[in-house]
Amino acid sequence: MSTAEAYIGSNDFWNSLFGAAVAIVVGLAAVWATLYVAKPRRRFLWEAQVNVPLLRDENSGVAVSVATSGQPLTKPRLAELTLKNAGRRDILAQDFSSGNDSVAFDMKVPIISVTSTRVEPSTAPTPGHRIDGSILYIHKGLIKSKQIIRFSVLLDGDERRASCLNAHLIETPIRESAERIGHRPFRGGSPTLIAVGSASAALLVLTIWLGTLGAKAPAYVQCSVKPKAFAKSVDECSQIRELLDTSTRVKASARVKKGTSTR
Known part of the structure; x- marks a missing residue:
């Protein structure tokens, strides 16, 4: 396994990726908030x-005047x-x-x-x-x-x-005004609430996407993003498999040597 493959499947990779995504969202929100305060809309x-x-009714026949x-x-x-x-x-x-x-x-x-x-x-x-x-x-x-x-x-x-x-x-x-002043219908909330809600939704979608990506990744990547207990079990299984493979190779080598000595 190369160093790049090992890093892609590591916890550090996922932490860095998620941290970068959060930093981008927070940075954009900070820029928007700064402009919102520094340049207030004037209308x-x-x-x-x-x-x-x-x-x-001028023809009503009633003499009314102002x-x-x-x-x-x-x-x-x-x-x-x-x-x-x-x-x-x-x-x-x-x-x-x-x-x-x-x-x-x-x-x-x-x-x-x-x-x-x-x-x-x-x-x-x-x-x-x-x-x-x-x-x-x-x-x-x-x-x-x-x-x-x-x-x-x-x-x-x-x-x-x-x-x-x-x-x-x-x-x-x-x-x-394009509409009656003082009787404006509700149109989805203030820009601040919309921005906060959009940022939260983006973070949620990003989290779900990362989780889906981890589920579809190769086994060595999946192991790194699953709980430690499961990762430990995978490591133990790998070690047992290596021991079995070594035992099989030793037995095969012993058979070869026995056959040679018999001839």
């Missing part, structure tokens, strides 16, 4: 969830603009690169007033705002990670699709 989402008319400061509104509507800091870090006042003009939304019809501003959680800071025609400006200030801000806005005009006019947050993209 700011928005959506116009509600945009409904306050006067639903007015503010004595001025009637021709097509009053109530819209809700929802914002969310979806990143893993807070947005600070200094992140608003254009001051109070950094974040703005165009509702496309005149804004009469902001009837209410709600934040989630309720202990989070409430940002200021101002109105300029159809544009709602969000003033600079602290917006906590995962904080949600809801503006109820009174409009006067036909239903129009709102748009983001200014998006000037440092290293934080502002995007319209």
